[in-house]
Amino acid sequence: GAVVSQHPSRVICKSGTSVKIECRSLDFQATTMFWYRQFPKQSLMLMATSNEGSKATYEQGVEKDKFLINHASLTLSTLTVTSAHPEDSSFYICSARDGGAGEQYFGPGTRLTVT
Amino acid sequence: AQSVAQPEDQVNVAEGNPLTVKCTYSVSGNPYLFWYVQYPNRGLQFLLKYITGDNLVKGSYGFEAEFNKSQTSFHLKKPSALVSDSALYFCAVRDTFRGYQKVTFGIGTKLQVIP
Numbered sequence: 259g260a261v262v263s264q265h266p267s268r269v270i271c272k273s274g275t276s277v278k279i280e281c282r283s284l285d286f287q288a289t290t291m292f293w294y295r296q297f298p299k300q301s302l303m304l305m306a307t308s309n310e311g312s313k314a315t316y317e318q319g320v321e322k323d324k325f326l327i328n329h330a331s332l333t334l335s336t337l338t339v340t341s342a343h344p345e346d347s348s349f350y351i352c353s354a355r356d357g358g359a360g361e362q363y364f365g366p367g368t369r370l371t372v373t
Numbered sequence: 374a375q376s377v378a379q380p381e382d383q384v385n386v387a388e389g390n391p392l393t394v395k396c397t398y399s400v401s402g403n404p405y406l407f408w409y410v411q412y413p414n415r416g417l418q419f420l421l422k423y424i425t426g427d428n429l430v431k432g433s434y435g436f437e438a439e440f441n442k443s444q445t446s447f448h449l450k451k452p453s454a455l456v457s458d459s460a461l462y463f464c465a466v467r468d469t470f471r472g473y474q475k476v477t478f479g480i481g482t483k484l485q486v487i488p
Contacts (some may be wrong), residue, residue, distance in 0.1 A: 264416070292476075301463065301480040302417075351416050362476060364409070364417040 260286045262354050264365035271342055271372055278338045279368045281352030287332035288354030292362065293325075296349045308335050342372040375400045375468040379479035386454045387487050394449040394482045396464030405467040406447040407476070408438055410460045417463060423447060434458070454486045 261284040271277050281291060289310050294302040306322075308314040308329035316322045326338040335354075339346055349369055353362040376399045386392045398404055405424050409417040421432025428440045438449045447464060464479040 262416075302478045304475065304477075307475065349414075353417075362407075363419065366416040367414070369414065 260284075260354075260356050260363040262288075262352065262363045262365040264352055264368050266368060267366060268369045269371070271370070273343055273372055274341055276338055276340045277342055277370060278336055279350055279352070279370075281335045281337070281354070281365050283333045283354040283356075283363070286354075286356045286363075288335075288356065289332065290355045291329055291335040292353045292355075293327060293335075293337050294351045294353065296351060296367075302351060305337075339370065342370070344372045346370065347372045375404075375466055375475075375477050377464050377466050377477050377479040379462075379464055379482045381482050382480075383483040383485060385485045385487060388456055389453050392451050392454045392458070392484065392486070394462050394464075394484060396447045396449065396479060397445050398447060398464070398466040399445060400466060400468040402469045404447075405469060406438075406440060407465040407467075408432065408436070408447075408449050409463045409465065409478075411463065411481070412460050420449070420462075454484075456486045456488050459484055459486045 263282045265280045291308050293305045296302050304317050305320045306314040306316045306327050308327050310329050310332050314327040329335040349367050351367045353364045355362050378397045407422045408420040411417050420436050421430050423430045423440045431437045436451050461481045463481050465476050467476045
């Protein structure tokens with residue numbers, strides 16, 4: 259099956275710094291990628307949808323200047339958490355869609371801890 | 374607006390017994406329906422999907438799901454549960470109305486298979 263990787267898998271950073279998370283589709287081209295945030299024992303909350311070569315579409319309540327998303331190629335999307343605060347600590351998961359009607363393939367997630 | 378309901382926070386079943394994890398949905402057009410499984414501190418793994426055709430969909434690891442349009446349900450089933458099936462299960466729906474892209478996830482159901 260299709261594989262999506264995320265890097266890093268775990269990151270600890272100090273408050274006020276920025277952190278970049280990479281999401282790659284390894285064996286398919288993903289015109290659409292999604293970024294989710296998952297709080298403990300809760301469902302996935304969609305943060306934004308990104309299409310290759312265009313600006314990301316953010317969900318209501320998600321600060322686009324804080325969570326910068328870049329989808330520069332058909333296999334790579336990045337999420338940068340700028341000026342991180344402890345409340346940004348969470349599990350961030352990306353996914354990529356293979357084709358218009360296909361299922362989404364998920365990355366293994368990135369555990370962000372802001373101290 | 375589309376929505377997904379997973380009415381049970383947790384399902385307990387004895388190893389070897391059949392299991393059912395419930396899911397109901399609401400969409401404007403025709404639904405695309407998905408089931409995913411998540412193990413602790415991991416991303417989501419795709420199990421199966423319904424797009425069109427046969428109402429009974431077979432997926433990975435012996436799981437299957439039945440699409441019931443009249444009841445707007447897509448319950449996940451397995452004839453004989455394994456201890457290794459213990460995980461968090463998410464039902465998801467994508468509305469096809471006007472090319473809508475977003476997938477909405479349920480809150481998840483924790484499956485506990487008791488040896």
